[in-house]
Amino acid sequence: MARYELVKRSVALITLTNPPVNALSSAVRHGIAKTMERALSDPKVTAVVICGENGRFCGGADIREFAGPLRGPPLVPLLDLIEAGEKPVVAAIEGVALGGGLELALVCHYRIAHFKARLGLPEVTLGILPAAGGTQRLPRLIGIPAALELITTGRHVSAQEALKLGIVDQVTEQNACEVAVEFALRAIAKPLSSRRLSSLTTPCPPNLDALLEAVTMQIQKKARGVMAPLACVQAVRAAATMPYSQGIKRESELMATLFHSGQARALQYCFFAERTAGKWTLPSGAQWNDTKPREIRSAAVIGLGTMGRGIAVSLARVGIPVIAVESDKKLLETGRQMVIGMLERDAKRRGVSASLNLLKFTLSLEDLKDVDLVIEAVFEDMALKKSVFRELSKVCRPATLLCTNTSGLDVDALAGVTDRPQLVIGMHFFSPAHVMKLLEVVCGPRSSSETVATAMSLGKRMGKVSVAVGNCPGFVGNRMLKPYSDQASFLLEEGATPEQIDKALEDFGFAMGVFRMSDLAGLDVGWRVRKESGLTGPDVDPKNPPRWRQGRKYCPIPDMVCEQGRFGQKTGRGWYVYDKPGGTNAKPDPLIQNLLETYRSRYGIKPRNITDQEIIERCLFALANEGFRILEDGIAARPEDIDVIYLFGYGFPRHRGGPMFYASMVGLQRVLERLEHYHQAHPDVPHLEPSPLLKKLVACGSPPVQKWREHIKTMHSHL
């Protein structure tokens, strides 16, 4: 797993060969140990260059090996040996030098980077820390503040930034390997002692304690309850206060506490889940690696509301010409100004020029006749969407793909009004669409595999994490959200307050609790949907019991809040009160407290003390329970897909892995028992009744998430 060659008669060229990212598997470590020994012991060899095959230096430790026992040579002594050697070693960094890859480069005496290379210590994103000397050597090389920032965030830097920071010695636009060989030949005569980072003293700022304290506070605020970044701070402190020999021990102790933690397992699961999610399969057998997507050279967006604007920006900034359509002149003009402003701000932030020339604005659908793909983003109203699709069917050329941005409507019903149901698909963006990373690609029963491949590949091109899902009301994300938010409403009835529920969820790790989130999104949207589906409003049968709808328990409190004109942040009042309409500083509102008290006394509900544990269990187990049903129904192909949707679309804390992984960490048996318990207490809430799949998995001994698929037998998979 490491190739050895002699070049220019005296330079040993060691190439790591473990595609696709040359991860430091046990075989690669073994290969490095053997080839280094050969290079150091061969008198013909005067210098060494280390590079990676296929233009990628090294993506770090092999994460797949973390689950098993350590095999092969451990990394730390191997790296110490390279650094201590008497022959100059040069790292030729192309592609990536990440994690253990950068740590390998840091023990080389010189580093040459290709101008397109990216470097970083992303271990913190996997719930661990750089444990092959990275926390000790990087601060010695670039100082505490810069090292602290890179190690605690896991941010990748460009070669240019790495040069500025002093991580690399030279950046080249030529073949980094060839440049490194020449560099090595020139380095032969030079002393190496000052190039051995472990022997240097860490440049220490005078205000070290204050700096570490400030960074710790920042982390605690931003990543509540997350362990790894705090451990990174401890390790960097050791680099500042201890000699290398002790610092490396501290690094290793801290790593030991993180390595087997639930957070590390969750974060590593997320890494692989994110990569698995793009690998879709359809009931026909067609899948991601055997279906070619169409090339999209032009697109159109219909509707320039919040969603349409974000979608237009997402398309234009990756170089796709966009025709944006609105129904009247004023809306078109407002939309145009907003889209241009958003695109300009985005370009400024990224330091590129805004691609305004790719945008065209029109009032006429006729202008869409030649585009490759249309994304409809009009109001969430089936009749309106159908009329748009009928029209598109007439004006667009027969090969144009027709996509709908809907958050839950029937994609197949829309396909049915067109002349090309196989080319119709859902693209459910999340608001704001140019910021949020998630895209649910909703495959109707008639969507062709090429259409699915094209929507998935377009999502990727727009920088989205795309997940293929089946067609049912609410798809995956919003379908699961309902039992979750219903539980929150029932808890209000029973005695909790919005702020208590939000705090429990935020302490769990959500960026925002369910009520603060609804205030941000706008309460009127859900209210309108509930009115349309006959759950509230004038269409409800007056004989219907007040807290009972469509055969199940119903909580009307969210409707009562809306009836008072409280639509959330935009109206300055919702579940909370804000300083002004559009304000973001949520304060508990005594009027909501009053409303809850009046409500409870009207229905004779005696408020009880509700614990945070009950809040978490009821909200999150109901969420996962619906996830199990979604798997049974074949609406999501695997638990990883559901978790990725919740991580990227709904702010589920990454260090908990997603709702399905979280359920597996709690223990499926325990989840089942708690759901049974809550369902017994609330037999009129069907969402609390444990799903058959959960029961089946428990009966099979609660296999790990990655094995659930083997137990899911869907007769009518939608995917």
Ligand SMILES: CC(C(=O)SCCNC(=O)CCNC(=O)[C@H](O)C(C)(C)COP(=O)([O-])OP(=O)([O-])OC[C@H]1O[C@@H](n2cnc3c(N)ncnc32)[C@H](O)[C@@H]1OP(=O)([O-])[O-])[C@H](C)O
């Ligand atoms: C403790 C420690 C460590 O070093 S901990 C490890 C630290 N290193 C990392 O955190 C880097 C993780 N990797 C990445 O960030 C990215 O992969 C990439 C390098 C920027 C390339 O992105 P990409 O978009 O071109 O391709 P991809 O689709 O992502 O990846 C292509 C394929 O390679 C797999 N893969 C990538 N990196 C891997 C790794 N380090 N180990 C195992 N597999 C890996 C990945 O699952 C996928 O597999 P499959 O899906 O094809 O089966 C030391 C001692 O301190």
